[in-house]
Amino acid sequence: RKGCVVITGASSGLGLAAAKSLAETGKWHVIMACRNFLKAEQAAKSLGMAKENYTVMHLDLASLDSVRQFVETLRRSEMPLDALVCNAAVYLPTAKEPTFTAEGFELSVGTNHLGHFLLARLLLDDFKKSDFQQKRLIIVGSITGNTNTLAGNVPPKANLGDLRGLAGGLNGVGSSSMIDGGDFDGAKAYKDSKVCNMLSMQEFHRRYHEETGISFASLYPGCIAETGLFRNHIPLFRILFPPFQKYITKGYVSEKEAGDRLAQVVSDPSLSKSGVYWSWNSTSASFENQLSKEASDAEKARKLWEVSEKLVGLA
Numbered sequence: 681r682k683g684c685v686v687i688t689g690a691s692s693g694l695g696l697a698a699a700k701s702l703a704e705t706g707k708w709h710v711i712m713a714c715r716n717f718l719k720a721e722q723a724a725k726s727l728g729m730a731k732e733n734y735t736v737m738h739l740d741l742a743s744l745d746s747v748r749q750f751v752e753t754l755r756r757s758e759m760p761l762d763a764l765v766c767n768a769a770v771y772l773p774t775a776k777e778p779t780f781t782a783e784g785f786e787l788s789v790g791t792n793h794l795g796h797f798l799l800a801r802l803l804l805d806d807f808k809k810s811d812f813q814q815k816r817l818i819i820v821g822s823i824t825g826n827t828n829t830l831a832g833n834v835p836p837k838a839n840l841g842d843l844r845g846l847a848g849g850l851n852g853v854g855s856s857s858m859i860d861g862g863d864f865d866g867a868k869a870y871k872d873s874k875v876c877n878m879l880s881m882q883e884f885h886r887r888y889h890e891e892t893g894i895s896f897a898s899l900y901p902g903c904i905a906e907t908g909l910f911r912n913h914i915p916l917f918r919i920l921f922p923p924f925q926k927y928i929t930k931g932y933v934s935e936k937e938a939g940d941r942l943a944q945v946v947s948d949p950s951l952s953k954s955g956v957y958w959s960w961n962s963t964s965a966s967f968e969n970q971l972s973k974e975a976s977d978a979e980k981a982r983k984l985w986e987v988s989e990k991l992v993g994l995a
């Protein structure tokens with residue numbers, strides 16, 4: 681049978697390109713888990729994806745009710761769950777004030793980390809029912825959260841501190857809207873959320889790989905400088921960023937190439953190792969990359985897991 685993969689945020693950018701790449705192999709049915717149903721349908725159509733290769737399902741990661749609803753809908757559809765890609769993200773680098781999810785968490789961490797954390801946790805049960813050979817749970821990471829890289833050292837740097845803001849509810853009222861308890865900074869909130877993504881992947885691996893056989897992995901597909909991620913940035917940035925990445929840092933990758941890389945992590949038998957953060961070199965060969973000290977801190981990963989469980993109502 682075909683594999684069945686859920687990709688969050690498959691209505692644009694990396695998620696859409698990976699959806700197309702996987703659908704085209706004829707080996708995968710893609711469930712596009714998106715907050716904007718119509719946009720996702722139109723995106724799939726405009727790329728010429730064949731109707732029988734995908735299903736759009738509603739998911740708004742900025743609402744934990746919506747996450748639970750999505751899980752119910754998926755179960756009712758009786759489609760198996762063989763792979764899950766936590767890809768959706770918001771990036772609000774120019775925001776002066778924090779905005780919040782339905783439950784009142786700062787929006788970047790609430791969407792990128794907490795929404796995905798609940799989704800992945802709930803879907804573990806569904807994974808267990810799948811008879812698929814190589815089950816995979818992929819969480820898209822980023823170089824920007826890794827302070828052992830040049831890009832990760834551009835201020836403001838990611839730093840989760842002692843998680844006091846997160847433990848306080850990240851609501852900007854009784855507590856800070858930032859994980860480390862500091863003042864709101866949209867660019868930092870995004871980087872922090874990506875550190876959470878990479879820490880969660882490793883904690884999933886430690887807790888569940890042996891028991892379930894699921895491979896947990898993260899990746900940095902390269903800098904896809906033209907995606908919607910930068911829609912909230914200033915216009916000059918959006919003009920200069922793609923050529924800067926192409927010619928100066930040489931970290932640029934097209935949406936199609938990045939989509940193919942993500943598709944590899946979902947389905948290539950040679951990328952089945954669990955607990956790995958994948959990257960690609962200049963000849964497009966994949967390799968196991970090193971995470972920064974903070975993004976590989978096992979104690980922090982455990983604490984993040986426990987605090988996140990409380991916030992999403994699992995503990």
Ligand code: NDP
Pocket residue numbers: 688689690691692693694695713714715716719739740741742743766767768769770791820821822823874900901902903904905906907908909910
């Ligand atoms: P896009 O903005 O093109 O895609 C983000 C997707 O997330 C969109 O489909 C968007 O939906 C969706 N999304 C946002 N908020 C929600 C929500 N509340 N519920 C459900 N879906 C939501 O950006 P990219 O393709 O660049 O980003 C994809 C991933 O790649 C992210 O995890 C990002 O961190 C990562 N990444 C990107 C890099 C880059 O250079 N672009 C580099 C490294 C990592 P909608 O279409 O409705 O807005």
